[in-house]
Amino acid sequence: MKFLVSRFNPDADARPYMQAFEVQVQRGMMLRDALLEIKRLDESFAFRHSCGEGVCGSDGVNVNGTNKLACITPVSELKEPVEIRPFPGRPIIRDLVVDMTQFYQQYKAVKPWLVRNDPMPEQEILQSPKDRDRLDGLYECIMCGCCSTACPSFWWNPEKFHGPQALLAAWRFLADTRDQATDERLDALEGPYKLFRCHTIMNCVEVCPKGLNPTQAIGHIKNLMLKNAV
Amino acid sequence: MSRKASGLKAWALQRLTAVYVGLFSLYLLLVLLFAAPDGYAAWRAWLGGPLVSVAMLLFVLAVLLHAWIGVRDVLIDYVHPIAIRAALLGAIGLALVALGLWAAQALILVRLA
Ligand code: SF4
Ligand code: SF4
Ligand code: FES
Numbered sequence: 001m002k003f004l005v006s007r008f009n010p011d012a013d014a015r016p017y018m019q020a021f022e023v024q025v026q027r028g029m030m031l032r033d034a035l036l037e038i039k040r041l042d043e044s045f046a047f048r049h050s051c052g053e054g055v056c057g058s059d060g061v062n063v064n065g066t067n068k069l070a071c072i073t074p075v076s077e078l079k080e081p082v083e084i085r086p087f088p089g090r091p092i093i094r095d096l097v098v099d100m101t102q103f104y105q106q107y108k109a110v111k112p113w114l115v116r117n118d119p120m121p122e123q124e125i126l127q128s129p130k131d132r133d134r135l136d137g138l139y140e141c142i143m144c145g146c147c148s149t150a151c152p153s154f155w156w157n158p159e160k161f162h163g164p165q166a167l168l169a170a171w172r173f174l175a176d177t178r179d180q181a182t183d184e185r186l187d188a189l190e191g192p193y194k195l196f197r198c199h200t201i202m203n204c205v206e207v208c209p210k211g212l213n214p215t216q217a218i219g220h221i222k223n224l225m226l227k228n229a230v
Numbered sequence: 231m232s233r234k235a236s237g238l239k240a241w242a243l244q245r246l247t248a249v250y251v252g253l254f255s256l257y258l259l260l261v262l263l264f265a266a267p268d269g270y271a272a273w274r275a276w277l278g279g280p281l282v283s284v285a286m287l288l289f290v291l292a293v294l295l296h297a298w299i300g301v302r303d304v305l306i307d308y309v310h311p312i313a314i315r316a317a318l319l320g321a322i323g324l325a326l327v328a329l330g331l332w333a334a335q336a337l338i339l340v341r342l343a
Binding site for chain 1: 238240242306308
């Protein structure tokens with residue numbers, strides 16, 4: 001099977017270029033296996049990966065124009081030649097390895113932890129099963145970055161727009177009945193950039209390997225804001 | 231527009247104006263299809279009616295507001311040098327205000343006639 005892989009060595013190359021590799025594919029082979037095969041052919045080739053089962057979120061790449069996790073993408077589903085590029089819009093460190101600093105900064109900016117004003121109870125903070133259900137579809141995010149780096153609004157304003165991943169996380173804590181910082185969280189999201197750069201383009205929904213829906217979460221935040229304002 | 235109001239308020243206004251523009255456009259279309267005034271004088275009389283002229287003025291305002299928010303969004307997305315963005319925003323804002331004033335005076339003239 002033919003693969004075209006984006007290569008970039010900051011010390012030697014002025015810009016990224018595509019290099020062709022021929023990989024012997026086997027039944028059930030995932031794209032990560034193909035990348036490992038390519039690394040055997042050329043050990044200077046760099047890409048991130050770890051768990052190999054869609055859990056760690058480290059091997060997001062752009063495959064034939066779509067962001068995917070290499071380890072859970074069967075090569076049999078891909079059109080030849082398979083073009084593999086780093087996440088769009090991120091500074092390239094080397095080959096498929098990109099700098100995700102801004103992505104993590106945006107995550108940190110939404111305070112992704114429970115905020116309590118009441119004194120902490122002796123044991124756990126109880127929650128009804130129904131309230132717990134509100135977190136389904138929110139807590140499963142593995143922070144792979146497929147969504148945010150597919151979002152045009154994040155491409156144009158990555159230093160100011162939180163992006164779908166961080167906004168999904170913001171809603172995850174707004175929706176949590178144990179959290180007590182709703183007003184502060186909503187106030188922090190005001191202004192034209194952090195939340196309202198989202199134009200409901202829905203690229204994020206399309207690419208999320210966990211089937212999550214950041215667009216819907218963003219809609220929930222906007223509606224809650226509106227409800228609290230009137 | 232204050233900094234605090236520029237997110238939620240702009241977004242809500244965009245939706246609100248969209249609804250009004252949509253509904254009024256539908257009404258205009260129906261009028262054109264089924265009850266189109268016959269001739270210039272009839273058009274003037276129709277547009278000069280108290281309800282229609284106020285609704286039309288609101289419509290023009292809604293279109294201009296909607297356009298302003300949309301253009302502002304595009305500029306915030308794509309035009310990052312602050313001086314160029316401010317100049318473009320200023321020029322487009324002025325043009326929109328001029329359009330609004332022109333439409334308002336036309337409606338007032340029709341109303342007075
Ligand atoms: S929302 Fe989905 S695509 Fe985005 S970071 Fe989380 S798991 Fe990845
Ligand atoms: S819906 Fe919003 S967050 Fe998702 S890709 Fe579109 S602009 Fe980005
Ligand atoms: S290697 Fe962990 S998600 Fe793919």
